[in-house]
Amino acid sequence: MTITITAFERSPDGGKGLARDTRVRWALEEVGQPYQVRLVSFAAMKAPAHLALHPFGQIPTYEEGDLALFETGAIVLHIGERHAGLLPTDANARARAITWMFAAVNTVEPPILELVTARILEADKPWSNERMPLVEERVRGRLAQLSARLGDADWLDGAFSAGDLMMVSVLLRLRPSGILDAFPNLAAYVARGEARPAYQRAFAAQLAVNVGHRRE
Numbered sequence: 283m284t285i286t287i288t289a290f291e292r293s294p295d296g297g298k299g300l301a302r303d304t305r306v307r308w309a310l311e312e313v314g315q316p317y318q319v320r321l322v323s324f325a326a327m328k329a330p331a332h333l334a335l336h337p338f339g340q341i342p343t344y345e346e347g348d349l350a351l352f353e354t355g356a357i358v359l360h361i362g363e364r365h366a367g368l369l370p371t372d373a374n375a376r377a378r379a380i381t382w383m384f385a386a387v388n389t390v391e392p393p394i395l396e397l398v399t400a401r402i403l404e405a406d407k408p409w410s411n412e413r414m415p416l417v418e419e420r421v422r423g424r425l426a427q428l429s430a431r432l433g434d435a436d437w438l439d440g441a442f443s444a445g446d447l448m449m450v451s452v453l454l455r456l457r458p459s460g461i462l463d464a465f466p467n468l469a470a471y472v473a474r475g476e477a478r479p480a481y482q483r484a485f486a487a488q489l490a491v492n493v494g495h496r497r498e
């Protein structure tokens with residue numbers, strides 16, 4: 283059955299791959315599944331048809347037959363459960379890979395989103411300069427813990443898994459801040475993720491959507 287995901291008609295990042303459809307594209311490329319993309323405008327995302335798919339009016343969504351999903355972690359898990367290539371077959375290793383998926387979105391991503399919010403949405407607030415060091419320190423603390431756990435391994439738990447796909451995707455959001463450079467093994471980990479052919483195809487596909495706009 284045809285898989286259809288939704289993505290920004292015009293991503294605020296101009297195609298740097300930071301919008302979360304890139305995670306789903308990457309997962310589908312890793313398992314070799316073709317997919318369609320329905321591009322949605324900001325207005326369309328808040329209209330009833332999309333809200334029926336995504337109660338929070340966001341992208342991405344995932345549709346396959348009469349299944350409709352939202353939340354990138356859940357979509358990537360679904361893809362990993364249906365197709366080989368993202369989750370280990372060994373039950374314990376699979377459970378650990380899913381642990382890392384949750385760790386990415388529930389433990390590592392929140393302080394990073396705080397930083398993105400502070401830098402983009404709160405920079406003009408009178409308390410921004412006072413708050414920023416606290417936010418940055420919370421990110422550095424988490425990265426230090428992750429860096430210590432990763433050490434000099436290629437991936438978080440043996441072979442590449444959906445846990446790494448989610449963790450690399452979360453860490454990529456930090457790139458504009460430069461904080462990742464203070465943790466060379468994490469920067470190399472992210473670069474390994476980006477070097478994967480499946481990521482390259484996912485990145486190129488989302489860029490093509492946005493480069494088209496730049497030409498107009």
Ligand SMILES: N[C@@H](CCC(=O)N[C@@H](CSCc1ccc([N+](=O)[O-])cc1)C(=O)NCC(=O)O)C(=O)O
Pocket residue numbers: 293294295296300301302303327339340341342352353354355
């Ligand atoms: N927890 C949800 C979060 C989904 C989400 O944040 N979607 C964002 C796009 S990806 C987040 C994002 C947006 C922009 C950039 N950027 O760099 O420009 C990066 C990431 C969205 O639809 N935002 C519009 C809205 O909420 O109205 C998930 O993981 O799927």
